[in-house]
Amino acid sequence: MKWSLKIGRWWGVDVQLHVTFLLLLGVIGLQEESLRAAISGMLLYVCLFACVLLHEFGHVLTARHYGITTRDITLLPIGGVARLERLPDNPRHELAIAVAGPLVNVALGGALAAFLWLAGRSPIPSAALDAFSFAQRLFVVNVSLVVFNLLPAFPMDGGRVLRALLAMVLDPVRATRIAAGVGRFMAVVFAGVALYYQMYVLLFIAVFVWLGAGGEARATEVRAVIGGAVVGQAMQTRTASLASHDSLESATQRMLAGSVPELLVLHEDRVVGMLVRDDLLEALKRHGPGTPVAQVMRTDLIFLDAAEPLEPALLRLSAAGVPAAPVYWQGRLVGVFRPDAAADILALRRAQAAADNRPPVIPRTQPSGESR
Numbered sequence: 410m411k412w413s414l415k416i417g418r419w420w421g422v423d424v425q426l427h428v429t430f431l432l433l434l435g436v437i438g439l440q441e442e443s444l445r446a447a448i449s450g451m452l453l454y455v456c457l458f459a460c461v462l463l464h465e466f467g468h469v470l471t472a473r474h475y476g477i478t479t480r481d482i483t484l485l486p487i488g489g490v491a492r493l494e495r496l497p498d499n500p501r502h503e504l505a506i507a508v509a510g511p512l513v514n515v516a517l518g519g520a521l522a523a524f525l526w527l528a529g530r531s532p533i534p535s536a537a538l539d540a541f542s543f544a545q546r547l548f549v550v551n552v553s554l555v556v557f558n559l560l561p562a563f564p565m566d567g568g569r570v571l572r573a574l575l576a577m578v579l580d581p582v583r584a585t586r587i588a589a590g591v592g593r594f595m596a597v598v599f600a601g602v603a604l605y606y607q608m609y610v611l612l613f614i615a616v617f618v619w620l621g622a623g624g625e626a627r628a629t630e631v632r633a634v635i636g637g638a639v640v641g642q643a644m645q646t647r648t649a650s651l652a653s654h655d656s657l658e659s660a661t662q663r664m665l666a667g668s669v670p671e672l673l674v675l676h677e678d679r680v681v682g683m684l685v686r687d688d689l690l691e692a693l694k695r696h697g698p699g700t701p702v703a704q705v706m707r708t709d710l711i712f713l714d715a716a717e718p719l720e721p722a723l724l725r726l727s728a729a730g731v732p733a734a735p736v737y738w739q740g741r742l743v744g745v746f747r748p749d750a751a752a753d754i755l756a757l758r759r760a761q762a763a764a765d766n767r768p769p770v771i772p773r774t775q776p777s778g779e780s781r
Contacts (some may be wrong), residue, residue, distance in 0.1 A: 412427060412428045412429070413425035413426060413427050413428070413483050413662075414426050414427075414428065419466070420466065420469065420470065420477050422466075422469055422480075422481060422482055423480075423481040423482070424481070424482045424483075425481060425482070425483045425484070426483075426484050427483060427484060429485070430484060430485070436471035449543065452619065453543065453545070453546055453547065453550070455520070456547055456550070457550050458484050458489075459548075460513075460514060460517055460550060460551055460554060461484060461488055461489045461554065461622070462482065462484060462489060463513050463514075463517065464489065464510040464511070464513050464514055464554060464558070465482045465489040465490075465491040465510065466482075467507055467509040467510040467511075467512060467514070468491050468493075468507075468509055468510045468566075469482065469491050469493075469514035470509070471505055471506045471509035472491075472493050472497075472506050475497055475499075475502045477493055477494060477495060477496075477497060478493075478494045479491055479492060479493050479494065480492040480494060480611055480728060492706075493506075493757075494724055494728075495720070495724065496632075498655070499524075500572075500574075500576035500577050500581075500584075501573070503569060503572070503573040503576070504569075504570060504573035504574065506569075507566045507567075507569035507570045507573060508566065508570060510558060510566050511554070511555045511558050511559055511566055514551040514552075514554045514555045514558075515551075515555055517551045518551035519760075520671070521544055521547055521548040522548055524544060525544055525545065525548065527763070530545070531545075532545055532548045532549075533545065533549075533775070534546045534548075534549060534606065540707070547548075553554045559594060561588070561591050561592070561595070562591065562592035562595040562596065562618045562621075562622060563588060563592040563618070563621045563622040563624075563625040563626075564588055564617075564618075564621035564624075564625060565618070565621075566588075568588050568591070568592050568621075568622070569588075569626070570743070571587075571588045571591060572584050572585050572587075572588040572625075573585055575588060581629060581632075581633065582629055582630055582633045584628055585625060585626050585629035585630075586603075587624065587769070588603045588625075589622040589625055589626035590622075591620065592618055592619075592622030592625075593618075593619055593622045593623070595618060596615045596616070596618040596619035596622065597615070597619075599611050599612070599614055599615035599618065600612055600615040600616075603615060603779050609752070625737065626669065630752075631752040632720070635719045635720055635723070635751065635752060635755060636720070638718075638719040638755050639715065639716050639717060639718060639719055640713045640714065640715055640718075640719055640722050640736055640746050640752075641715030641716060641736065641738060641743070641744070641760075642719070642755055642758055643719055643746065643750075643751040643752070643754050643755040643758075644713075644715065644736045644743070644744035644745060644746040644747075644751075644754070645744050645745050645746070645747060645750065645754065646743065646744045647667075647669070647744075648669070648673055648742070648744060648745050649663055649664065649666075649669045649672050649673070650663075650672060650673040650674070650675050650680075651663050651672055651673075651674060651675070651684075651702060652674070652675055652676065652702075653674050653675065653676045653681055653682065653701070653702055653703040653706070654701055654702070654703065655701070655702050656698060656699050656700065656701060656702070657689065657692055657693055657696070657697070657698050657700050657701075657702060657705070658698035658699065658700070659702075660672055660689055660702050661683055661689065661693070661698070664689065666768055668735045669745075670685060670730065670732075670733070671683055671685040671686065671733050671745065672684045672686065672689075672702075673735055673742075673745070674702055674706045680704070680710065680712075680735045680742065681706075681708070681717075682703070682706030682708050682710065683706060683707045683710060683735075684702055684705065684706045684707070685732055685733070685735065688705060688706075688707065689705075692705040709731070710731070710734065710735065711725060711726060711729055711731050711734045712734065712735055712736075712737060713734045713735070713736045713737070713746055714736070714737055714738070714765040715736050715737065715738035715743055715744070716738070719751065719755070722734075722746065723748050723751065726746075726748050727748065732747065732748075732749075733745050733746060733747045733748075734746045
């Protein structure tokens with residue numbers, strides 16, 4: 410994630426901190442009236458995110474138990490995000506992964522409450538800053554994390570719990586649509602309360618929940634579309650290419666003529682690189698139109714086979730941050746695979762195949778725009 414700093418690696422997972430966390434930490438310190446209150450406020454904020462990090466590792470380690478790895482964890486001012494490589498196919502597994510995070514906060518809150526009771530203090534914080542107030546406030550933090558995360562709205566854990574429960578009796582797409590609808594309804598409620606009481610932080614959360622619900626619904630529908638498909642059914646068969654010694658001016662003309670977002674770069678009929686539109690625009694500004702393509706092309710390519718399962722291919726490209734990949738079939742270049750267009754292409758091909766009363770097959774036509 411952009412604007413994030415890696416702060417460590419635990420249990421095989423990279424942990425990143427978004428820079429806005431540091432800005433908010435500074436704001437908390439500056440708004441306090443005394444140095445003691447500022448230090449206490451900042452320390453409480455840091456401990457809050459330590460609790461959030463442990464919460465996310467509850468998800469991570471439970472997912473690992475079911476054979477699902479995690480790419481990384483990013484700590485944001487609104488909480489943590491653990492990026493799992495994939496979602497579990499079994500709704501019971503998703504339910505276990507979803508509740509594991511809040512259970513960590515239940516355990517932390519229980520431990521703090523037990524400590525305070527043994528010390529003869531109530532877990533409910535008082536206004537005075539005494540020796541026990543920090544533990545009391547941290548107890549409230551963990552209770553708040555449990556309540557907030559179990560709200561039945563994506564992308565919070567409660568939305569995933571609701572989806573998992575519905576998926577036990579409904580198909581995953583319908584279950585997700587219902588859960589996403591509940592999440593959007595809650596986002597509208599949050600927004601109404603935020604505007605009425607002028608609680609602008611809650612308005613920010615409402616927007617986050619609304620977008621998260623829509624994104625989750627879209628992602629589930631995409632997974633349903635790509636299930637069982639192969640790369641060749643979701644690739645673009647129309648490609649454009651040029652030689653590695655060609656200039657950026659030639660690349661510009663070829664890209665405009667082909668109306669494609671990337672060009673394959675060839676050397677002796679082999680794909681040796683790729684030039685995408687954003688890289689071309691930047692290179693023209695920095696190096697000029699006469700610069701050879703070989704100096705600015707991307708060489709960190711991923712090559713796909715047309716018969717390769719589609720979902721693992723999407724994960725490979727996403728993990729590598731690659732916008733497109735050349736596709737081969739029986740040793741011959743047959744197309745380009747773009748993750749952002751895969752679901753739409755596959756849906757169109759399946760619709761066309763259904764209209765023709767035939768199963769969708771891997772396109773094997775010679776792509777246009779091959780090397781010269």
